[in-house]
Amino acid sequence: MxxxxxxxxxxxxxxxxxxxxxxxxxxxxxxxxxxxxxxxxxxxxxxxxxxxxxxxxxxxxxxxxxxxxxxxxxxxxxxxxxxxxxxxxxxxxxxxxxxxxxxxxxxxxxxxxxxxxxxxxxxxxxxxxxxxxxxxxxxxxxxxxxxxxxxxxxxxxxxxxxxxxxxxxxxxxxxxxxxxxxxxxxxxxxxxxxxxxxxxxxxxxxxxxxxxxxxxxxxxxxxxxxxxxxxxxxxxxxxxxxxxxxxxxxxxxxxxxxxxxxxxxxxxxxxxxxxxxxxxxxxxxxxxVITLSGAGLTRGMNIEVPLGTMVVDLIEFCGGFKDGKAPHRLVSGGPMMGQPLPSLEVPVVKGTCGILALTKEEINEQPTGPCIRCGSCVSVCPCGLVPLEMAGFIRHDKLEEAEKAGVRDCVSCGSCSYICPSHIPLVQYFNYAKGRLNTDDRDRRKQDRLKLLVEARMARMEKQRKAKAEAAAAAAAAKKAAAAKPTPAPTEEPKASA
Amino acid sequence: MTEFRHDDRSGPFTHAPNSVRTTMTTVMLALVPATLFDAALFGWPAVNLFVVTIASCLAVEAGCLKTQGKPVRATLGDGSAMLTGWLLALSLPPWAPWWIGVLGAVFAIALAKHLFGGLGQNVFNPAMVARVALLVSFPLPMTSFVPPRPLFTEHAPGFLDSLAITFGHAFQLDTMSAASALGTIKTELSRGVPVSQSMGQTPDLWHMLIGIRPGSFGETSAILILLGGLWLLHKKVITWRIPVAVMGTLLVLGTIFHGINPERFSSGLFQAISGATFLGAFFIATDYVTSPVSRSGQLVYGVGVGFFTWIIRMFAGYPEGMAFAVLLMNALTPLIDRAFRPRTFGRTRSGAPLPLPQRKSP
Known part of the structure; x- marks a missing residue:
């Protein structure tokens, strides 16, 4: 093919x-x-x-x-x-x-x-x-x-x-x-x-x-x-x-x-x-079916589990942590896009495809250094973005610039973070920016809606006020007309002359 | 059961086995063959200069880090200052006095790197800033090349003599200096001797290729530099784009103009293997910090370096233009980065979403 x-x-x-x-x-x-x-x-x-x-x-x-x-x-x-x-x-x-x-x-x-x-x-x-x-x-x-x-x-x-x-x-x-x-x-x-x-x-x-x-x-x-x-x-x-x-x-x-x-x-x-x-x-x-793996686990397995099973029960089923030692990181999903788990007392849900107990050596986490502009992140980005530039914008809180540079086109695959020789958590910057931009969007939409509501109310009030005024005017006119015909109102006279 | 520390560090929870330190070390390893060859070729004075230059770079780096309150040990360990010193040493005349190396270190590390904010922030290649600053300030020692005097041969200075050369005043310019091939041709041309004749005074292409010729410390052996460069390509530290663009441009321009007027212009092949072409194309122009990040940008940058090198060699006052060309293109790097970007997935080059294809209903 x-x-x-x-x-x-x-x-x-x-x-x-x-x-x-x-x-x-x-x-x-x-x-x-x-x-x-x-x-x-x-x-x-x-x-x-x-x-x-x-x-x-x-x-x-x-x-x-x-x-x-x-x-x-x-x-x-x-x-x-x-x-x-x-x-x-x-x-x-x-x-x-x-x-x-x-x-x-x-x-x-x-x-x-x-x-x-x-x-x-x-x-x-x-x-x-x-x-x-x-x-x-x-x-x-x-x-x-x-x-x-x-x-x-x-x-x-x-x-x-x-x-x-x-x-x-x-x-x-x-x-x-x-x-x-x-x-x-x-x-x-x-x-x-x-x-x-x-x-x-x-x-x-x-x-x-x-x-x-x-x-x-x-x-x-x-x-x-x-x-x-x-x-x-x-x-x-x-x-x-x-x-x-x-x-x-x-x-x-x-x-x-x-x-x-x-x-x-x-x-x-x-x-x-x-x-x-x-x-x-x-x-x-x-x-x-989920995969349990990682060097921090006594044995890796593929298990068909009922939804709602606690992670702690799964770990136990796999013979517990290797040498009884807690792993450096417990991750739900794969190591590239998975999420760290807050504890063992959480359940398997529909989207859980794996539980990984990872050691420090496997993760190879190092302190972050300065960007040396090597361009590795650019060449590995499957979306054709320039991660180092976007991260630079986000670091300086220039979210609009980051948006223009395409941060919303990022699929958060983590390739850039993976390859960065300076171990800069690039994808974390992008997730943060996307979150902020989405919140801003929501706020803006909310504000727009609020503005619309307020404007609508103002228009309604204006209309009501107008209607009231018209009604009052009409009533007054009717009254005046009524008063003018049979008995002219004495109070009107000085006003008219003035 | 175990409590996990909860912090906001997100994935990936795996990382390529690379680091800044590995990258810098790989580049230095790639320079070892050429460095050893030239150290042997020019003898102890060259070794002295090499040691002095690198030691000065490390010292200046440590001093700069300390005054800024940055971690000294960790940053020195990343190898970037050492690599700068190494490249600077390779671009100096091999018998230059010690203070050239020390002053060069100050120009490179303090001025070109730390004044701009340290590693990754400098606009200009530190080694080239130092080389150009030295060349402009001290033209005599910076253009005094010596003919090869291989270690342990009859005319080679002993270690003690070498100390006198590097740290004393034993270097007799008038008796010992020799011109580089590019220098010879430029000087002769200014005296009215056509290139076709002055070419006879330069080493033949074979000697230039293997490096038995006068020149800067590390630039003479085109073949060993090429070997190191190919190894860097193999290790994926650099890509082919910048080196090929630089050398290709020199080759093409040289060939075309040599064809038009061989009395005035030297050949493309001569352009490609003389001077600092190989060192510049593989090791200097490819400096991460000061070159563009996108593939198309790197091609444009490489062509620019080749073009300006040729222009300076042919029409300007200096016989070699690689350092100037690199600095010129460094200045253009931010612009190139802006103008030449990869195409975003799902978008046209201009950034608009791709048009929806016209599909026939199934």
Missing amino acids: KLFHVEGGVHPEYRKERTQEHAIVSLPMPRILCLPLKQHAGAPAELVVSSGKRVKKGDLLAKAPSGVSAPIHAPTSGTVVDIREMASPHPSGIAQPTIMLRPDRKDEWSSDLPPAIEDPFTADPAVIGERVEWAGIVGLGGAAFPSAIKFGLRSKKPDILVLNGAECEPYLTCDDRIMQERAGEVIDGARIMAHALGVSRIIIAIETNKPAAIAAMTGAAMAHSEVTVAPIPVQYPMGSEKHLTKAVTGRETPAGKLTADVGVVVHNVGTARAVREAVRFGRPLISR
């Missing part, structure tokens, strides 16, 4: 060999599951259960409000023991309402599940979209964007579905294992997605450092002429949606647009499998 050149990128040490050969194992049901109401991009889900309620596997725990959101279902049968504020798996450790579910170890499926869609390929695409929405499926590659919304992209008439099996982050091998072990399910899921989107071509993009996955997927794709497996070069951040689209289709998404605007919808391989579960079996998203 013809591939297209993508600029920039880095080649970090992948360290996938630690878990690449480890088949997916199931985690024994933990003692407690903690399900935060916001596990996805968008608005938090809304509680529909209260403390003390007994639920079965697959029962709805929290429903999605309208807009961007996703519902949450019970990963197993048990009792809702509490609903309380708990630290979320986010570096801030900000607390959010969390459902505490104590499993009863019976793992009984709910009887309220929707029926299986027997033949998805003849089903109405809208029905499939609704099913995905019901199942609470989000992008399992890490972004956790509600998948149902991407099914709505059918309106943009895409012609290619790209299945993202790049897994370009070091350490992570969960997608690799899914493709190796569940190739048929992934391809079935992808074909269901393609039907729902109305596209006729599926490209499954896999980096060449996953030969077993490429072989398995190629074998499973043989029976379906519309499916192509594309081995793509190992080049971080190849898994970035827009860059992957460019690499396999040659189509470059214009700034500020979606890949669907150039006719391509991208889904993660794990997401495809979850879609299949929802459509063919009527099962919601209640578990996911």
